[in-house]
Amino acid sequence: MAAVASSEQQQQHHQEKRIEDELSYPIMVAERVRAAADEADSFKTECSDVWKQVDRLLQMLRSLVRFATSAASSPGGLPLYERPVRRVASEASKNLDRALSLVRKCKRRSILRRVVTIVSAADFRKVLSYLEASIGDMRWLLSILDADGSAAAAGGGGGIVLSLPPIASNDPILSWVLADSPMKVQIRVAQLVARMAEHDPVAQEDFARENAIRPLVTLLSFDTFVDDPMGQLGRQSIHSIVQINREFGKKTAMMGRSGNRPLTNSFSSFSHSEGSSRGGNHRKDRENEDPAVKLQLKVSCAEALWMLARGSVTNSRKITETKGMLCLAKLVEKEQGELQYNCLMTIMEITAAAESNADLRRAAFKTNSPAAKAVVEQLLRIIKEVDNPSLRIPAIKSIGSLARTFPARETRVIGPLVAQLSHKNTDVAAEAAIALNKFACPDNFLHVEHSKAIIEFNGVPALMRLLRANEITQLHGLILLCYLALHAGNSESLEQARVLTALEGADRAVIAQHPELRELVSRALIHLSLYHAGMNSQRITYLP
Numbered sequence: 001m002a003a004v005a006s007s008e009q010q011q012q013h014h015q016e017k018r019i020e021d022e023l024s025y026p027i028m029v030a031e032r033v034r035a036a037a038d039e040a041d042s043f044k045t046e047c048s049d050v051w052k053q054v055d056r057l058l059q060m061l062r063s064l065v066r067f068a069t070s071a072a073s074s075p076g077g078l079p080l081y082e083r084p085v086r087r088v089a090s091e092a093s094k095n096l097d098r099a100l101s102l103v104r105k106c107k108r109r110s111i112l113r114r115v116v117t118i119v120s121a122a123d124f125r126k127v128l129s130y131l132e133a134s135i136g137d138m139r140w141l142l143s144i145l146d147a148d149g150s151a152a153a154a155g156g157g158g159g160i161v162l163s164l165p166p167i168a169s170n171d172p173i174l175s176w177v178l179a180d181s182p183m184k185v186q187i188r189v190a191q192l193v194a195r196m197a198e199h200d201p202v203a204q205e206d207f208a209r210e211n212a213i214r215p216l217v218t219l220l221s222f223d224t225f226v227d228d229p230m231g232q233l234g235r236q237s238i239h240s241i242v243q244i245n246r247e248f249g250k251k252t253a254m255m256g257r258s259g260n261r262p263l264t265n266s267f268s269s270f271s272h273s274e275g276s277s278r279g280g281n282h283r284k285d286r287e288n289e290d291p292a293v294k295l296q297l298k299v300s301c302a303e304a305l306w307m308l309a310r311g312s313v314t315n316s317r318k319i320t321e322t323k324g325m326l327c328l329a330k331l332v333e334k335e336q337g338e339l340q341y342n343c344l345m346t347i348m349e350i351t352a353a354a355e356s357n358a359d360l361r362r363a364a365f366k367t368n369s370p371a372a373k374a375v376v377e378q379l380l381r382i383i384k385e386v387d388n389p390s391l392r393i394p395a396i397k398s399i400g401s402l403a404r405t406f407p408a409r410e411t412r413v414i415g416p417l418v419a420q421l422s423h424k425n426t427d428v429a430a431e432a433a434i435a436l437n438k439f440a441c442p443d444n445f446l447h448v449e450h451s452k453a454i455i456e457f458n459g460v461p462a463l464m465r466l467l468r469a470n471e472i473t474q475l476h477g478l479i480l481l482c483y484l485a486l487h488a489g490n491s492e493s494l495e496q497a498r499v500l501t502a503l504e505g506a507d508r509a510v511i512a513q514h515p516e517l518r519e520l521v522s523r524a525l526i527h528l529s530l531y532h533a534g535m536n537s538q539r540i541t542y543l544p
Helices: 002-015 019-039 044-073 082-104 111-116 121-145 150-154 183-199 201-209 213-220 238-257 266-270 279-287 291-309 313-321 324-334 337-356 358-364 370-385 389-401 411-422 426-440 447-456 459-466 471-487 492-496 499-504 508-513 516-529
Strands: none
Touching: 019 044, 019 082, 044 082, 044 121, 082 121, 183 201, 183 213, 183 291, 201 291, 201 313, 213 291, 213 313, 213 324, 291 313, 291 324, 291 337, 313 324, 313 337, 313 358, 324 337, 324 370, 337 358, 337 370, 337 389, 370 389, 370 411, 389 411, 389 426, 411 426, 411 447, 411 459, 426 447, 426 459, 426 471, 447 459, 447 471, 459 471, 459 499, 471 499, 471 508, 471 516, 492 499, 499 516, 508 516
C-alpha cells in the first residue's frame, strides 16, 4: 500500500503545473473581467466596483509571479514553498470566475436571456466579499513570502501581517507546513505562530481551537529522547504519543481512500504525517538535516509554545496533556542558550496557569506524576547550580507558583529558595522572597509547616538583611517576616534575630505606600509579644 501511495503522489507531483502557469489563469480571468466591465449595460456602477477589487487582486497576482520567478532563478536562495501559494491562487481563481460570470450577465442580450438571467445587488455584495477575502489572502501570502516587505508593498500590503488569512477560517494554511515541508519552512511558520500569539489574544485562542500544540511539541521532541532510558521518563513518553499519531495517520489515510472524511482538524493532521507513505524518507531527511537548522527549529517551536501558554490556562493544559512537560524538562536539562531559556519560560507560564487554576494544578502537578517530578527537578537544579539571573528568576517563579502542590515533607524545595534570599542580585533575592511568601501565606493549607521549614533553613537572618535593601526587597521581606511571626512566633530564631525590634522599626515609607501592610505588621507584633518580652505596647499601631 505504501508503494502504491508513493507512486500516486509522484504521479500527482509530475502532473502539477509550474507555479507560473498556476498563476497565469487567474491573471487571464482578471483581464477578462476588465473587458466585461467595459461592456456592461446594466449595474455599471456595481461592475466598476467589482473591477476595482479585481484590479487590486490582479496587481498582487503579478507581484506574486515576479516573486516566484525571482525565487526560482536566485542562486543559493531558498526555494519557494508552493503549497500555500497554489491554495491561495486556486481560491482566487474561483472568486475571479464568480466575478466574471456575474459581470458578463450585465451585458445586454435578447429579452428572453435577460428574463432568465436575473442579477441583483445582493449578488454583487457576495462577489465583492469573495474578492475582498482573496485580496486578504494575497496580502498575507506576499507578506509571509517576502520578509523584507518588498513584495507586500508592491501588492499594496506593506509589512508582515500578524494574523491568519481569510482562507484560514475554514482551511487553515499554516497547518499544512507545521507536515512534510522542509525544516527551514517549519521554522518560519513556528516563528509566525509565536509572533501572532504574542500580539493577538484572539489568534492565541484560534491556535488552541485548531490544536496547534501537539505538532509543536512533536517537532520540539524530535531527537530529544533518543538516548534516554525508557524507565526514566515513565511509561508514557513523547515516543508513545508519536506512535499513536502514526497509527492514527494510517487509519486516516485509509478513511480518505475509502471516501470517508476523517474526523480531525487541520493542525492535528500535521502530527499524523509521520504515518504517511512518505514518512520513512521524510524522517531520514530530517535526521540528515544540518544540526544548526534542527536547533533553530526547536528554538522556534519552544518560543511558540511559550507565547501560546502565556496567560492561557487552555493552552497550558494542552501542553501538559501532550506530555510536553517531559520534553521541556529534558531540554532544560540538556540544552543551553536560547532553547533552554524558551523552554524554561514555557514552564514558567504553565506553572503560573496552574497556580490560578486548581483543576490544572491537580491534573498536571500530582506529586507522583513523572512529568511533574522531572520539571521540579530541573527547576531546583537551575536554582541551585546555574548562576544566571535570567534563568534563576523564572525557575524561582515557577517553584513559587507550585507552592500549594508540595506536601509538608517536601522541604527540599524550601532550602534552595531560602538560599537565594542572600543572593547578591536583588532581583533574584526579591523573587525568592515572593516565592516563599506563597509557601507561608495563610492561603496555603500547610503555611505553618512551611513557615517552620523556612526558619529551620536559617531564613530569618537573610530576611533581616533584606530589610536593609531596596524598597522591593524590603516589601516582600517584611511580608514574609510577618508570616513567620504569625505562624511560628514561638521560634527562638525569631527572638535571637530581634525580629520584634525590626518589625517595630519597619520602614514607615514602605508601610505608607502599602497601607495593607499596616494591619499585617500590627498582627505580627501582637502575636510576637505573646512569646517575646521587650515590646512596648504603646508603639503598636492598631487599625480602627
